[in-house]
Amino acid sequence: MDVQITNRQSVIQIVKAASSDIIGTLGGDTFSFALGLMLLHTTHSAISFGLGSIIYPLVGLLLVMPVGNLVDCRRHKPLLLTSRGVALLAFVGYALLANRVNNVMALAVVVLTILACADKVTSTTYTASIHELVNDEHIKTLATIEQAATAGIQLISPVLAAALYGWIGFEGIVAVEIVAESLTWLIALSMHFHPLKVTDEDAADTDKTQWEQFKVGLVFIRRHFTLFTIVTIGIFLNFLFSSIDVGLPYAIVQTRHLGNARLSWILSAFAGGVLVGNLVLSVLPRFKNVLVAVLRLAMLLGVLIGVIGGLFLVPISSFILVASLIGISFIIGGVLAFVNTPMSVYMQMTVPTKLLGRVGSTFSTLLQLALPLGTAFYGFAFQKVSAGPIYLVTGIVIVLYIGGNYLAIHRHASAEQNTPD
Known part of the structure; x- marks a missing residue:
């Protein structure tokens, strides 16, 4: 029998989820803007601000089947912690390699590809685990708060990114993003998932092919x-x-x-x-x-x-x-x-x-x-x-x-x- 999630538990999860979204989205948007500026100044390429818009849809298309199947067949909290951990390691690796690699565009493509893969798993896992975090009465509340938080961040992130870029430079922004990713990982660790009961039919799905x-x-x-x-x-x-x-x-x-x-x-x-x-x-x-x-x-x-x-x-x-x-x-x-x-x-x-x-x-x-x-x-x-x-x-x-x-x-x-x- 599935565990009943109380209203109090749902409210606590909403606060954690909203906090994670705000920190993660603000950090990610700031990093993307700063990366575009750095590449523009370094390579003078017009595609500097368009790398993410190319890489993320392509990665999403390639991973749509395996990630969808993976998320529906595995426990969600370990998946979420793993994907966020991979993103954190990608930023740490980027910070270590940024001054040691001559081709900054190639390094950016590799890092963005890793981040796109991690984000695909994170977002899909999170979507599939909503019922494990809050009860039905709070699903709408969680969705509206997250949408509002994202919109608020979009209002301030370009201004904040430009200010930070001029103040602490691109390397400083990467360091800030590492801190932000660490916080989102810790928040995910603290979230309490209520896994739903796995039926015999669900277990049988794992024996099918990826396409099936x-x-x-x-x-x-x-x-x-x-x-x-x-x-x-x-x-x-x-x-x-x-x-x-x-x-x-x-x-x-x-x-x-x-x-x-x-x-x-x-x-x-x-x-x-x-x-x-x-x-x-x-x-x-x-x-x-x-x-x-x-x-x-x-x-x-x-x-x-x-x-x-x-x-x-x-x-x-x-x-x-x-x-x-x-x-x-x-x-x-x-x-x-x-x-x-x-x-x-x-x-x-x-x-x-x-x-x-x-x-x-x-x-x-x-x-x-x-x-x-x-x-x-x-x-x-x-x-x-x-x-x-x-x-x-x-x-x-x-x-x-x-x-x-x-x-x-x-x-x-x-x-x-x-x-x-």
Whole structure:
């Protein structure tokens, strides 16, 4: 019989998990920014800030099957401690080798690859172990707090990284990251996992091939209409939202020549919206129909992106343009919080715990792969076409796609009602 997790135990675990997220994410973001600066100054290569965005999706794709299977077949706490320990050793090794290796780019690629492998195991294990840490009543609270913490860190990490880089240099930041990783490992060690009972069916899974084990998760996604729809919508939106990451910097700095400071205000508004959205979401009850709520909010996102296109098409002053983009960015961030967190909670509440590793690994990898594909597509598009038409068309595509899914849901619901018992 599975151990019942009390509310008090859940609250303690939430505090530990949030603390680990804050320390780990802040340290990781600071290191990534500083690494990009160091490589840029050392190699003068334009790819300096893009290494992570290339390596992490590729590693995620290669490891999606073995990591998903591994997490669903092994105890989670030892896996989590091992993956975090590997990350810590990678930073220690990097600190020891940084001044002894001439090819800094090659060393960075090796270290980032090791970190990407460790992070894939860590994130998948953590997703699959939520039910071992908190009870069902606190899953939504944990998700919203973590999302809010991540958004808050995104607001301050670039400024903090730049300040630390100028103050203690890259070597100092590596040392700080070693301390941060040590703290996250100790927090993971202190967390109390409540392993769920292993059935004979679960034990039999280990005798199957890697593909046979992994296929179970894919079949589960495909057979559950709501989950499959949420996965496909998430991939679709991630691809199209690359237009924000690629297009706004190009349109604001290169096309309109409004400067880096104004761009930072607009991008910070996104993170601010996500932060506020998750804080509001934390005090609201769970959505009764997650899929319908997500579709309506996703349609609103399409409308807002279309409005951004309209702003670039009409003749308005720079002040009105920037102020409008800050406001819209904040709203989009808030809406994204109301989309992402319920999707995460729904997956936790719907997918059997024994499949969370495989389903979570598949979902996160597909979402991650959508970003570089979208970046490549929109990077080319913004070189050829102005921002206004691109955002307008992107907004219309989102509205039409989500509208089509909305109609499909009603047809699916009607078919289920008309199906005899």
